[in-house]
Amino acid sequence: MRAVRQSPRATLSKAKKMVVVIPTNKSVESFEGLHLYHGAISNCSMRVRMTLIEKGLDWTSHHLDLKKKENITKEYFGINPNGLVPTLVDNGAVHIESNDIIDYLDETYPEPSLRAQDNAAMMEWLALAAAIHVPAIKPYVYANKVAVKLKKTSEEQSRYDALQKNQELKDFHDKHKGSSTFSDADITRAETILREGFDKLEQALTGQTWIMGEQYTLADISWIPIHFVLVGCGYPFDGYPNIRRWADNFRTKPSFQDGVLKWCPDFSLV
Numbered sequence: 001m002r003a004v005r006q007s008p009r010a011t012l013s014k015a016k017k018m019v020v021v022i023p024t025n026k027s028v029e030s031f032e033g034l035h036l037y038h039g040a041i042s043n044c045s046m047r048v049r050m051t052l053i054e055k056g057l058d059w060t061s062h063h064l065d066l067k068k069k070e071n072i073t074k075e076y077f078g079i080n081p082n083g084l085v086p087t088l089v090d091n092g093a094v095h096i097e098s099n100d101i102i103d104y105l106d107e108t109y110p111e112p113s114l115r116a117q118d119n120a121a122m123m124e125w126l127a128l129a130a131a132i133h134v135p136a137i138k139p140y141v142y143a144n145k146v147a148v149k150l151k152k153t154s155e156e157q158s159r160y161d162a163l164q165k166n167q168e169l170k171d172f173h174d175k176h177k178g179s180s181t182f183s184d185a186d187i188t189r190a191e192t193i194l195r196e197g198f199d200k201l202e203q204a205l206t207g208q209t210w211i212m213g214e215q216y217t218l219a220d221i222s223w224i225p226i227h228f229v230l231v232g233c234g235y236p237f238d239g240y241p242n243i244r245r246w247a248d249n250f251r252t253k254p255s256f257q258d259g260v261l262k263w264c265p266d267f268s269l270v
């Protein structure tokens with residue numbers, strides 16, 4: 001595997017498109033088996049939990065309560081340089097970025113397969129979910145629900161400012177810092193991106209059970225948590241009959257029950 005130095009702490013294997021981090025917190029390098037740092041209410045964590053469950057893999061849970069800012073510590077930033085959940089540690093190797101993690105899990109633990117025959121088309125759904133996270137999902141979810149719940153105290157804010165080096169994330173969190181709120185332009189942009197995404201999803205689900213056809217794949221797992229948290233934020237899905245049918249189907253899946261509902265029974269109550 002060819003690794004390209006990305007930052008002092010992260011390497012990106014272009015060949016495999018997975019983000020592997022060299023942690024400064026060396027404690028995780030001796031971990032055996034699969035360990036997941038995750039948040040109950042985190043949609044990105046939900047997709048990784050669902051994948052682990054679909055595959056019947058044993059994993060050790062390291063739950064971080066985002067409301068208590070348990071992710072904003074020197075120890076955790078030493079594992080995930082963005083201070084975000086999820087982080088997967090597989091026999092000491094640290095993986096970040098949820099859509100890359102589920103792809104990695106399916107490649108590394110291939111049975112049962114969650115990969116569509118048309119892998120390129122499936123991966124486009126994962127790439128789209130990843131691409132809309134900061135410009136659309138995060139602002140919509142924070143503005144409509146979690147910004148008030150996740151308000152930082154001045155001590156937490158100073159800790160965050162000292163630890164966070166990622167400018168995109170700093171800029172995002174500055175928008176709801178203290179008494180600041182998201183602008184109308186931020187919200188309109190988020191809503192436009194979400195509408196385009198869900199129009200595309202509605203179209204893809206025409207006449208088929210799952211996003212890639214009759215096989216349940218990583219594409220569904222990538223998008224189910226997005227749908228789940230947006231329902232909890234009151235996003236209007238009335239005009240999307242195919243998406244509503246898809247949701248009725250995924251709600252029956254044990255991986256949805258155990259990977260999502262067990263940790264977060266109702267996102268509207270977060």
Ligand SMILES: N[C@@H](CCC(=O)N[C@@H](CS)C(=O)NCC(=O)O)C(=O)O
Pocket residue numbers: 039041042043044045066071083084085086096097098099130133
């Ligand atoms: N691109 C990352 C995004 C991860 C992310 O934004 N995680 C959220 C929860 S879904 C988080 O840790 N939020 C805390 C924060 O923004 O500080 C991924 O897909 O893993």
